[in-house]
Amino acid sequence: MSNLSSSILHTGLRLLLLLFLVVVFAYVLLSWSPLDPINAYLGGNVFAVSEAQKSLLVSQLALDQSVGERLMHWLSGLMQGELGYSSLYQQPVSSVIAEQLPLSLLLIGLSWICSLVFGYLLGLVAAIYRGGWLDRIIQKLAWLMVCMPSFWLAMLLISLFSIGLSLTPVCCAAPIGMTFMDQSLGSMVLHLMLPVATLTLVSMAPIMLHTREKVIDVLQSDYVQYSLAHGDSLSRVVLFHVIRNSLLPAIILQFATIAELFGGSLIAETVFSFPGLGAGIVKAGLASDTALLMGCTLISALLVFSGNLIANLLSGYFMLEANDV
Template sequence: MPVIRLLSVRLLRIALVLLCVAGLTFGLMLASPIDPIDAYLGPQIAQAGAEQRALIAERWGFDQPPLLQFGHWLRQLLSGNLGWSHVYNQPVNEVIAQRFQRSLALLGLAWLLSTLLGFGLGLLAGMREPAKPTHSTLDRVISGYAYLTASTPAFWLAMLGLLLFSVTLGWTPVCCAGPSGSLSDEVSLATRLHHLALPVATLTLLSTAPITLHTRARLRSLMHSPVATQAFAQGASRRDVAWRHGARHACLPAITLACASLGELFGGVMLIEQVFAYPGLGRATVEAALRSDIPLLMAIALFTALLVSLGNATADGLYRLIDPRLRAQAP
């Protein structure tokens, strides 16, 4: 069965990637100047003697050689246990599950909106007939917007948005995923969306540009190709060519970008969550890194890598679906 072979090859590849990511993260954490025991003790560092520190190190297994520690972690991982997060004082599985739910809303909405918006704007900007000598105003506006947002730092725009919409106008809440002091079960969907609006808008605005620009470039080159000339010779309008031929062809770079940008978007999510104090996976990453919470950080790195790998595998699969010439090739 070619499908089963394809899937197993892909899964094996993803597993190898994950192993490398785990090893690399572990190495980086070992080399980190932040001592996990100091970070754990925090202000109580003065009260802890050398004996207590040795006790903590023994309990956490820091007295063993690094390779043995890694092997131990790997064995636990295979049995489904990701360890204990000392920052949140919870099992890592639970931290990730809770945080990811919130981040998923942010990441998923921003990803979906930016992909659709980017693709649509790219099509609008790129559908210029070769027989028309000048760029349309629409093209100028869209490209200008894309270049501008592509060169805007995420945290800066987030802060500007916060200043304008939350502080000055008071339209959106200043922080968090719900009103402060309320439990997450009590918050209604409308309130959740209200809190999501500004972070999602900021993230969408910023990640639209690459897809727009690539879609536009692909469509413009298609408009000069024999395919478009033939369609124009058949009396097709610009919109007809852009929709029937252009959308199909421009899909390919758009899909690649959309799936590859998952990782980039995740980076953006970290910054945005930091600015909006949104309790998602991004903020957990920053906390875990600053306080040397190795099990949590390893898990998050692994999780992100899995997300990106799955994104790329999906892109490859969709490519085969759209371009029949790729279907005949071996994986």
Template sequence: MMKFIFKKIRESILTIIILSFGVFMISHLAPGDPLVSVYGSGVERISSEVREQAIEDLALNKPLMYQYGIWVKNSIKGDLGYSYKYKMPVKDVINTHLPNTVLLIGLCLILTFILSIMFGLVAALNEGKLIDRVITRCTTLLYCIPGFWISLILILVFSVNLRMLPSSGVYDIGKENDILNRISHLILPLTVIVIGHLGYYSNFVRNKVLEELKEDYILLARAKGLSKSQIIVRHPLKKIMPSIIILMSLSFSHLIAGGFVVEYIFSYPGLGQLIFESAKYHDYPLLMGGVMLTGIIVVLASLVSDILSSLIDPRLKERGMN
């Protein structure tokens, strides 16, 4: 088992190294002027001498491999660089945005987990009935609709027309300590992300429960006089719970990706919006810091998923060693 874990850790480290190199090269080779982050719209009015001095100060005139080597060396020491746009260390910029993303993604993960089990169990308990068809078809339909389209519809209905919920930000100005105000800003982004993942997970739970109900041990439980709902809660649900947890961890990257897009649409000041913004303005240090942090989180989630999978099903460990 330890050999399997060490192998997965080596693969994770290699993945992070490849990610850092790829992102660094692609971002630096992409068209655009990184000095826009420094001078804003006034970049076109600066003199050639000031431009050359700024490029030299930022080491943008050095070969890319040299710049990458310096970035790796500093990153190992914990120095992620200085943001061109925010004029402050990258770590400080990320620290102000990361809690918002953790809150949003964490709540989405919890809500998706709970609601998918609830809908899946209700559908399984009423197999073939109207409520089963309504749940499976509605959740599947919502799963197929693009998240950005749902976001725009919700903004149009609840923010523009009804004026019930805010369409941007994490709280209103001067209300950073108002919990209800923060919750109101979370409702629409949460709804979009949960809707985008609920259909897949709830149908997975439903189908897994129905498969378990066909097993021989279920006949014994029925012979003891247990009702269908009692059987599902006591036996199939416990048996498929590890599979649900593994599926959620495997899909963690999709959840983060969906959350980042929603952050950008709702102008939610999280890590996703920060990455989009840094890419737009060619703020290389901030872009690298945000992408690498996200990549490490996703790789760690995948590593945990692989270990959990191997503990539950030893056959997966044998395949991973080949």
């Protein structure tokens, strides 16, 4: 019980330290940004307001305070459960995040599952047919995905499926004038297809290559060779030995790389004009909306930390099981 309490306390302290460092670095980087918050707030019409109005706006946005003072003010509000007010959307940051976060979680979740399933299956096939033409094709495909920029792939998919074949929408999460939940299931699938495909393709390569190496190690193990020598078919060995010993490591790796998946969603949501949290971070940064940027950054850090925590827990369980065996 004491070990469990100590582990929980250690994890909580790590989370608090991580969130504090993320917030501090975000504030510092934003203060160094060449963007003018007043110009961004006015949409470039900075000369359309008087100096008195500009001074009033500077005071309302707390730009007359130092970075440290603004940071302490934001942290004080956070302790009271407030994330501030977005100057970009003219509403509380919590309301903006509540609207954008579910779409991002849906996009990232579907991409996470698809990249795990397809990456694992392709890695499994490559290992089973090691050295063959299928293995070489899958490996080259994996290295191509590693080198492929997500924004370029997104534009390529739009050009092919949206413009060339007219099979999918060009952008957005729903038809113009509708929300995501107002559309039909078929329309949801069409609007999610290309963003999910982009994130899946750019994030499945590590799973493919890792699974291939892990499966090869399992196939060369003594217990698998013993099983094959006693007449077990390859399909039975794969089902009862290979998958059992290679799937959990792939899942652990997938949780550990959730930060890369979230980073890819920033670009994918921007290219596809998908109104998720990633697009909100980009807009907040360009508009110097500190409150919204801090709120989005905080949620992003929590998401990445959760993924790494689950990966660590599963890794510990996997090592425990291996030691028991």
